[in-house]
Amino acid sequence: MELRLNNTFLEVDDHEAALGFYRDTLGMEVRQDVAMEGARWLTVGPKDQPEIGIVLQSAGVGRSPEDAQVIRELLAKGSLGGLVLQTDDVDALFERVAASGAEVLQEPMDQFYGVRDCSFRDPAGNQVRINQKPKN
Numbered sequence: 315m316e317l318r319l320n321n322t323f324l325e326v327d328d329h330e331a332a333l334g335f336y337r338d339t340l341g342m343e344v345r346q347d348v349a350m351e352g353a354r355w356l357t358v359g360p361k362d363q364p365e366i367g368i369v370l371q372s373a374g375v376g377r378s379p380e381d382a383q384v385i386r387e388l389l390a391k392g393s394l395g396g397l398v399l400q401t402d403d404v405d406a407l408f409e410r411v412a413a414s415g416a417e418v419l420q421e422p423m424d425q426f427y428g429v430r431d432c433s434f435r436d437p438a439g440n441q442v443r444i445n446q447k448p449k450n
Contacts, residue, residue: 319366321357324397324440325373329354332370333439339414340399340407340442342368346444360399360415368397373438389439394443404446408432 323348326332336358345367346357353375357367371378373389374382386397388394399406408422419433433444 316419321369322344322368322395322397323369323371324395324436324438325385326370326438327373327386327389327435329356329370329372331412332356333358335416335418335436336368339416340412373427391414392435392441393440398443398445400412400447402446404430404432404444407444 333356336356337344338406341361342358342359343364344356344358346355348355353372355372355450356370358370359366359368374385377385385394397418404422411432416437417435421433422432422438424430428448429445430448431443433443434443436442
């Protein structure tokens with residue numbers, strides 16, 4: 315039996331800002347853009363991985379008002395989920411993302427465990443870490 319990742323979910327509070335970051339800055343494809351009463355979700359993904367969907371869902375929707383408020387508060391603090399992406403040139407991608415105005419958490423650096431990586435927050439506060447495999 316084979317198990318593969320299909321979708322992962324991130325809470326966002328501004329879909330247009332998220333779209334600008336994931337599509338325009340990171341270069342991902344928009345797979346779905348679905349609006350429903352009081353909610354919206356965008357599914358984006360890397361062009362070379364059509365089977366992977368990152369669902370950017372409205373923060374707190376479908377939860378009790380109290381839980382939705384807690385989700386929005388955690389999101390504002392950057393305390394919810396995140397992504398780890400991989401590229402073949404982390405320094406070039408860092409420059410592009412930093413130029414977009416995204417909050418830089420870590421500039422590119424070589425890690426002791428073998429990758430070179432950097433980190434940002436998306437417009438909603440989710441952490442996005444970008445790494446590069448070591449060159450052998």
